[in-house]
Amino acid sequence: MPRLTSLTGRSLVPGAAEGALLFADVGLSFWGGVDPYSGEVIDRHHPLSGQYLAGRVLAIPSGRGSCTGSSVLMELISNGHAPAALVLAEPDEILTLGVLVAQTIFQRSLPVLCIGQEAFATLRDMAVARVEDSTLSLFEQPPGDAWRAPDNAQPKADNPSTLQLSELDQALLAGHHGQAAQVAMQIVLRMAELQGAQRLVDVTQAHIDGCIYTGPASLRFAEQLVQWGAKVRVPTTLNSISVDQRRWRELGIDPALGVPASALGDAYMAMGAQLSFTCAPYLLDSAPQAGEQIVWAESNAVVYANSVLGARTLKYPDYLDICIALTGRAPLIGCHLDAQRKASLRVQVPELAELDDAFYPLLGYHIGALAGSRIPLVLGLEQHQPSLDDLKAFGAAFATTSAAPLFHIAGVTPEALDPRQVLEADALLPQESIRLQDLLVSWRELNSARESRVDVVSLGNPHFSLSEFAHLARLCRGRHKHPEVVVAITCGRAVLEQARAAGHIATIEAFGATLVTDTCWCMLGEPVIPLAATTLMTNSGKYAHYAPGLVGRKVHFASLKECVDAACTATASGRLPAWLQPAARLENPAHV
Structure with a gap:
């Protein structure tokens, strides 16, 4: 059968594959959204819920949510349940990094292709897709020809690097600081090239999210680095691990999880990381200062560091975080740069009565979905003055539904105390106005239980x-x-x-x-x-x-x-908070 259409995009990871097209117009967090052992989509809020990824060409606008998505994708590649290929509307560092690490450690890979928003919208009704490096061919039915994908295990030769490398960068790359640092620098440079960075920047500290156990591949990666003599070059904290290391037996955790999950934490400490084991490193005495260049992973921590502390980090994928900690060097792009921290969306919040602490996570969840990968400036909370705990809850929920590493709240967060400081001069930003009824919809989405x-x-x-x-x-x-x-x-x-x-x-x-x-x-x-x-x-x-x-x-x-x-x-009241009740009255005026 002849191909129906052919599109060209940017190859993030070269390779070739063909499979049934699995399309969604909503971003997907692989961690928490995909089972790392079976490849089933387990995000029950996602349109692909219940679908299996193995052998299919997955087309999503981008990833979203957790930095651990890279680890889940690496697990899927190593155990044979990964998609045949990824087709994205916009580049995604988290998913791409998972493929690059799988190449390095397991000599397995899959093609990743970015085709842009306009072309992506044309995929909705296609049945089969074939990726060949930068080309995407689409079919309404299986093509029936004798085409076979070549081996995707080994990366193709890269073009000569255009990055400006320091003497330290060159020494790390040459292996003068050991094999672990050398491999880490190779991965850092591959990502820097994909991201379009011109040079690297020194970082002062790291927070590692890759210590979460997603399966045997995550432990094998860390233990391989230890065997290669890995030692961090900057102060490094560790995210929550998958068990309470001191009490997992007492809590009844199966040793099949407890033993390798605890060993994974030990492996990162063997590289010189501190025993912190928290997903809220901003609560530690080592929290960074405004303007400090850092490398943090864990989605809520990244958003809090950028937005509330005014530090500078990307939403770093698992495994790129430790690679940067081992080298002390990060790509100078994105939120590391002043120009990339500006707002790209205005969000107007309605006038509200007195709020309780359920408001901020709900609002963060709703705005994250509106924003996508855009950095929002939230207007209308100036008089409410949310606490640090409110901002923590807002940021965690925002990071769940958004791919953006940063938000601004006018009059509240440090860079938006004067909101003009986060706006480009003369820029006309798109604006979203949130109604109370919109928040009621999100409230019901989060309240999935039907029994009290x-x-x-x-x-x-x-x-x-x-x-x-x-x-x-x-x-x-x-x-x-x-x-x-x-x-x-x-x-x-x-x-x-x-x-x-x-x-x-x-x-x-x-x-x-x-x-x-x-x-x-x-x-x-x-x-x-x-x-x-x-x-x-x-x-x-x-x-x-x-x-x-x-x-x-x-x-x-x-x-x-x-x-x-x-x-x-033992019973949920089912009451709406007072600030949300007017929305319900508008919906059912007969009950007012």
Whole structure:
């Protein structure tokens, strides 16, 4: 059968493949959205939910969400459940990096092609796609010819580098600082070329997200670096790992996960990283200052560092983070540069009554979906003055639905105290105006549970801060949870000790809650979540989105106070917050 049409794009990873076309016009986070062992799309909010990626040409606008997407894609490539090829509307560093590392460690690969938004829109009704380096051929039916894809394992020769390399860069690349640093620099330079960087920049610290165990490939990568003598060149902290390293046996975790997940954390510490194990490194004493050039991975941490602290980092993929930590050098592009930190979208928030703490994660979730990869300037919150905990919750939910590494809130975040500072002179930005009814739609999306019963209350995604522990202790004082409800809070070791010293933990443990360190709710499952549990409740917009796919349970999303009340009664009230009730009255005027 003759090809229906042919398109040309930019080859991010060369190669050739053919398969049934799996198309979606919504970005996909591979971590939390794709099962790393089977290739099933498990994001229950995504149009491809339930589809399997293996052997198909996956066409999505871009990735989104977690930096760990690179690790999941590398696992899929190593275990044979990866797509045959990726076709993107816009470049995606997280997914591309996963392919590059698979080439380096496993000698396996797949083609990645970027074709632009206009061409991408034409793919919707196509049945079969064939990728050959920079060419995409589309068919309405299987072509039936004798075409076979060549071996994609080995990368093709790159064009000569145009990067300006320092003496240190050249020494690292030549292997003068060991094999691990040499391989790391090779990967850094490949990404820098793809990103269009002209030179590299020194970074002062790193936060590593690749310590999350996604399967055997993630451990093999880290242990290979250790065998090659890897040592970090800058102060380096570690993200949450997949288990509480000190208590995973006590918590009933299967050794099939506990042993390799703990070993993965040990491997990164063997490279010189600090034992921090938190997804909220901005709560540590080592948090960066405004203007500091850093390399952080973990999507919520990246967004918080850029937006709230005013530090400078990209949304670094897993494995590129450790490569930069081993070299101390990062591509000078994106949010490392003043010009790339400007807003590209205005978002107007409606006038609102008094708010509770459920508002900010909901708003972040909604704006992230509106923004896509654009950096938003949020207008209308100047009088509300959100707290650091509010901004943490907003940023985590924003990073779940957006690919952007940064947001600005007029009059609130440091670079937008004067919003003119984040606007290009004379630039006419697109504007979105959010209605209260729009937020009601997102509220219902996050509230996937249909029964009022609550079996588990999940708190600490991202990790709890000292002030959140203080707030929770006030809500719990003199009360005790329902005997059939599990209440668990994840946090970093450092914050746990601060909260214990302040007296908050004694009150919370008297309430009946369990404290879990080192890991986070995005990695927790059974038996911390009892096998018989069917419904969770959380105040995290991020976890409300991911939990249905990660642990197969429906979710109630609400404020911290509502979560504590539900923990005592084993029942979610189902009440809308006061600020959202006018939207429901507009929807059902007969009930006013």
